[in-house]
Amino acid sequence: MWRGLGAIGLFVCAAEARAHAFSPDASHFYNGLLHAFVDPGQILLLLALALLAAQRGLMLARGVAVGVPLLALGVSLLPARPEWLALAETWVLIAAAAVALLVAWGRTLPSWLLQLPVYLAAVGPGLVNGAELARESWLIPRLYLSGAAMGIFFLLMALFVFAAKLKLHFESVAAIGMRVLASWVVAGSAMLLALRWA
Amino acid sequence: MFRVLLPLALLISPMLAQAHEVTDMGRGFTTGFMHPLLGLDHVLAMLAVGIWGAQLGRPAIWVLPVTFPLVMAFGGVAGVLGLPFPGVEVGIALSALVLGVLVAWRKEIPLVAAMGVVAVFALCHGHAHGTEVPHAANPATFALGFVLATGLLHTAGIALGALNALDRGVQILRAGGGLIALGGCYYLLLLVR
Numbered sequence: 001m002w003r004g005l006g007a008i009g010l011f012v013c014a015a016e017a018r019a020h021a022f023s024p025d026a027s028h029f030y031n032g033l034l035h036a037f038v039d040p041g042q043i044l045l046l047l048a049l050a051l052l053a054a055q056r057g058l059m060l061a062r063g064v065a066v067g068v069p070l071l072a073l074g075v076s077l078l079p080a081r082p083e084w085l086a087l088a089e090t091w092v093l094i095a096a097a098a099v100a101l102l103v104a105w106g107r108t109l110p111s112w113l114l115q116l117p118v119y120l121a122a123v124g125p126g127l128v129n130g131a132e133l134a135r136e137s138w139l140i141p142r143l144y145l146s147g148a149a150m151g152i153f154f155l156l157m158a159l160f161v162f163a164a165k166l167k168l169h170f171e172s173v174a175a176i177g178m179r180v181l182a183s184w185v186v187a188g189s190a191m192l193l194a195l196r197w198a
Numbered sequence: 199m200f201r202v203l204l205p206l207a208l209l210i211s212p213m214l215a216q217a218h219e220v221t222d223m224g225r226g227f228t229t230g231f232m233h234p235l236l237g238l239d240h241v242l243a244m245l246a247v248g249i250w251g252a253q254l255g256r257p258a259i260w261v262l263p264v265t266f267p268l269v270m271a272f273g274g275v276a277g278v279l280g281l282p283f284p285g286v287e288v289g290i291a292l293s294a295l296v297l298g299v300l301v302a303w304r305k306e307i308p309l310v311a312a313m314g315v316v317a318v319f320a321l322c323h324g325h326a327h328g329t330e331v332p333h334a335a336n337p338a339t340f341a342l343g344f345v346l347a348t349g350l351l352h353t354a355g356i357a358l359g360a361l362n363a364l365d366r367g368v369q370i371l372r373a374g375g376g377l378i379a380l381g382g383c384y385y386l387l388l389l390v391r
Contacts, residue, residue, distance in 0.1 A: 040338050104264050176260040183264040184349045190271035191331065191341035194278040198332055 028140050032147025035129065036155045041089055041192060042125050045096040046152065048185045049118060050159035051103045051178050054167055060114055061160060068122040068156060073149035075126025077142075088127030090196060095121035097189035103182035125152055226336025230343025233327055234351060239290050240323060242381045244348055246297035247316055248355015249371060252362060253301065258309055259359070262316050263352040267345060269317040270324035274341065277328020287389055289322030295382025301375025304368070323348070 036042045049068060053061035099121055102114070129148040167174040234240040244266075251262035276283060296315065300307075327344045334340035358374070361367035 040342055044342075104268070179260055180263050180349065180352070183267045184345050187267035187271035187274070188342045188345045191274050191278065191328070191345065192338055194275035194328070195331065195337050195341065198278045198280075 028143040029147040032129070032144035032149075033151040033154075035132075035148045036125065036151035039128070041092040041096065041189075042128070042152070043155070044185050044189050044192070045092050045099070045121055045124060046156045047159055048096045048100040048103065048182065048189075049121060050156055050163055051182050051185070052099055052114070052118065053160050054163035055103055055106070055175075055178050056114060059111065060118070061164070063115055064118055065153070065157060065160065067119060069149045069153040071119060071122040072126035072129065072152050073145060075123050076130035076145045076148065078126075078130060080127065080130035082131055084127060085131040086196070088124060088131050090193065092121075092124035092128060093189045093193045093196070095124050097186050097193070100182040100185035100189065104179045104186060106179055226334045226339035227343040229334055230327075230331075230340030231347045233330060233340075233344045234323075234347045237290075238381065239294050239385045240326075240348075241351060242378045243290065243293040243297055243319060243323065244351030245355040245358065246294065246301050246375065246378050248352040248357070249301050249359045249374065250297060250312070250355075251352075252356050252359020253304055253371065254306065254309075254312060258312055259356060261309060262312060263349070263356065265313045265316050266320045266352060267349060269320035270327075270345075270348065273321035273324025273326075274328035274331070274344075275324075276321075277325040278331050278337075278341075280329075283322070283325040286322050286325050288386070289319065290326060291382055291385035291389055293319035293322060293382070295379050295386060298375050298377070298379030298382055302372045302379060303375075304372055 036046060049064050053064040095117070099117055102109075102117065125148070129145055163174070163178060166177065170177075234244065247262055247266055251259045254262075273283070297319070300315070327341075327348075331337045331341050359371065361371050364370075
């Protein structure tokens, strides 16, 4: 009885939500973390990488999971110029299209030939994150870039685990689905590239 | 008792939700996503691609839905860049007509030829979507939205193709193909008139 009344009371007395109060200290890390989730180019690239890893098995998946966020973080810490941003964003989109094309093509390739585009692709988000940041202090960029690398890792892992689970439970459908989804990524990346030049 | 009271309490006490405020990003995606869905000619052609792929079986069941977006992107890029594509609307109407006839006819044709047919029509659909992209609230998410909606329509077509396994499924799908072709005829007549 009290449990029910208590629950009703909670709903009746609901006040303005203050859950998302802005905390300036955490904001730089959090902004970086969110970056991979709100940049369409990075979403497409990470989706393509996750599909490739899920399609080609655990060896490549390990490299992607560890190598891509670390390489992106390393590249983002290099001295960068804001003028490089446009080039870096183009790189991300070309890499997304190329990696997704590999998934849609589906041919068996030597391991090194698969890893090369993966690591070349990882340079893209690193360049974007590095070039996007005004380097006004020592701490702020590092907080932001650590968050960005963490965001890349989280999004990549979420997409990979989803694709791998699908492959595990619905192998034949998932094999087709990954190639179809990869073709959407190619199309989306090509459209975004066209917009850059329009 | 409380299981009923609790949802009731939830229903009567909602406050104004401000969590999902509409931004250009979301609006661009929604408009792009709805663009293929709001044009019946697009919907009919996309469903026909999926159904036809399912009718032809492997590997066409995935090759056709992969070919379409890949080639559609070229048409879309041409549209974004403002390159002219004469007769694009006729091409879209023809796509529903021809693909509908192919589904109704249920004729086995070589995979390369099937890819060629799908590719030609994909260019028309891509150009029509691409022309709208620069005018969208957020062009980038508009483009992603229409690619996703197109792909989901293909998937719906493939799912409808599963009717093939049922007793009367083949006939139902062929009749569906006929209806799609009629739809294509209607849109063609609208353009000619």
